Amino acid sequence: MAELLITEADLDDIAAGAAILGTGGGGDPHIGRLLAGAAVRAGGPARLVPLDTVPDDAVAVVVAMMGAPTVMVEKVPSAEQAALAVRALAAYLGRTPTHLVCAEAGGVNALVPLVAAAELGLPVIDADGMGRAFPELQMVVPTLYGIGATPMSIADEKGNSGIFDTVDNHWAERLARSATIDMGCSAMISLLPMSGAQAREALVPGTLSLSAELGRLVREARAAHRDPVAAVTGRLGGVELFTGKVVDVVRRTEGGFARGEATVEGLGDRTGERLLLRFQNEHLVAVRDGEVVATVPDLICVLEAEAGTAITTETLRYGQRVRVIAAPCDPRWHTPEGLELVGPRYFGYDHGTVRLGAGTVA
């Protein structure tokens, strides 16, 4: 695969696909889409390079937004702020980054590296740290390889920046979260400095082009009056768990995270059945008629039944017709270390993982 040039025309597809991989969380990519559009118009197309072409001696860094998506639609972040975070990290490392990396392919952070790319004149690697969206920054595959999230930088729009050097990636999450709150709940971070060799080993490959492809599949299926949900499910190698109507949504906030449950009542072949979705920013567990049928780390995506667009946990509403699909995550998440980091028990559920096509795992 050769280098791809991302122009403004590609961004709608990437945003739509990233919303699907966001599994209900990760923030609405709309603002990221606008920022990337402005960046591409000003600085020219962003270069997307395949993971396997990144040279060993590359200096790859993640750039991402941290904070509340609801704040970001009001205090809109800037491209400069993203660049400031990268420059602050580069200054501390004493090395110049050669590649930008996406923390999570799901939601708004799929687009943040494209925003910074134009400002910094750097290519973006077609890969990400999660292969989906997760709420905390230690939840990246590189953590499983012992790659430190720090040194990491954090920057606000006022020009403040800081560096964390922590004993492990959980501490990085904790300290950065506190600083983010003081920065007004929206900050740009740059982290996970990796060599090219590390990046090739530890990132999830091809996920930005996958986002673009998912967005394109949905758009084309809709235009041709084909089924966009089937197209997405097929591309992700997933299964359709359920089709139905949302009949109940309960939300509560615990420790800064929006937890909740949604009940979907079956329609069509599923008439008479019920699916319970448990979410914390992302959809984490699906229970069909009392049986846990899918869990993190596999992807549980809730899509609008006909249009195939992703529905976030914040916009779930009574009456929506939805189809729920489950798709396999990067296999490394299903190792014991992976499940310790992002399995159902980490999120406080008292059951094991259900792996797509493999059944329950303790």
Add this chain to the structure above:
Amino acid sequence: MRIGIDVGGTNTDAVLMDGQSVLAAVKTATTRDVTGGITAALAGLQRQRAFDPAAVNAVMIGTTHFINALVEADRLAPTAAVRLGLPATASLPPMVDWPERLVEAIAGRAYLCHGGHEFDGRRIADLREDEIQRVAEELDRHGVRSVAISSVFSPVNAEFEQRAADILTAQLPGLAVSLSSEVGRMGLLERENATIINASLRELAGQIVDGLADSLEGAGIRAPLYLSQNDGTLMDVDFARRYPVATFASGPTNSMRGAAFLSGLETCAVVDVGGTTSDIGVLRHGFPREATTEVSVAGIRTNFRMPDVLSLGIGGGSRVRGDAGAVTVGPDSVGYRLAEEALVFGGATLTATDVAVAAGRAAIGDPGAVRDLDRSLAQAALARIARDIGDAIERIRTSPEPLPVVAVGGGSILLPDEIGDSGQVHRPEHFAVANAIGAAIAQIGGEVDRIFPVEPGQRQSVLDEAKQEAVDRAVASGAKPGSVRVVEVDEVPLAYLPGNATRIRVKAVGDLQMEAVRG
């Protein structure tokens, strides 16, 4: 007595109402200056039912004039946007996502200045008076007469928008100022967009409101004048001059509310079947459920309070294809050519109207023209329509309880007498003037939409506080104190925010305090 008037793109409708009863109803043609049509409508009411102009307590007008002006990019004033938010937000300046054509139509200029707040009310940066003064000089030099001011998190704290307005008008006394905190809710770009649209309509609003007042005066009516807002509540003339954008969705809202009123139902689904589409909305306690997503108007993303309407491609002109075993209806339609192309009008296209006539639902055109139509095909097509509309109602309703259905519009003959578990379909009289009735029955509203910190155990008291604030706002806007009730509460905990921050939206409405007639 009160008078409700709907000024649409084509027709101006008026009703004279006393309490709950419709005394007179007329339909006239809309004129470009608006006033001509209203004068004709008022004269029509007089002819139908003579009334003493002094006995009219209030006049309510709903109009699509302002939204049409935007869509047509017609008569928009040169407008500037001033955003207070630096050093934040600079990457996406005002109007960044607008169609170029509309930026040109308003000769749009954008200025970014320091200011804005954090989500919790802290300041991002202090306002710099010298920056605002320089903007004033620029506006003066470029002949800008109307300005939209937005500030980051102004729904939480509007102090900077207000101060910037004071500084600008001190230097430019004739400048029209629109504040984003008065226009929209959370979501900077969408709120700002709505505010800029509003600013571009201010001059037109002044002319139209003057025209409306003149035509009432010409008819000897001295009662206070109100305009319908998007959410089905009223605003007074002063507010309408300043915030014309608040009328944008009043058309569908008034139509739904009028239909519900005529059928005597407060909670129902309204199905408006036209020639090409069926628009389906839901009313709860007499008010339309609002769309929760952003609404694009003329290609500009906004977050107005718009009713949630589901459109299906089924109408009187929808083409019917296939046979009794596999029939399709729409989504393509012969549209306005129905009177030439439908079989019952001597045409050659099988339409939904033809199958309704063939099945004996209505006598339109020449029923003989469909005498030989396969009866099972007609029944299958009508069953298909009933099923699709029934599904759409199912989809849009907000609770598991069956929802009564009110059918209006010329194509409502396509609907059966009963739909799904909703029971009998209500078909009210006077539905042709439902918009004007919706305007006449409008109430006064008050709304709160903010992020509240909700400490454990404090949820109820925070909700009560928000509700009281909404009620107080309704009363301050002219609602009769005892009549105000809360009609909508929506709370969404915000992800990744500390302190259990929750976005709470409350809407309260009450009856208009009918003042003694002025003068």
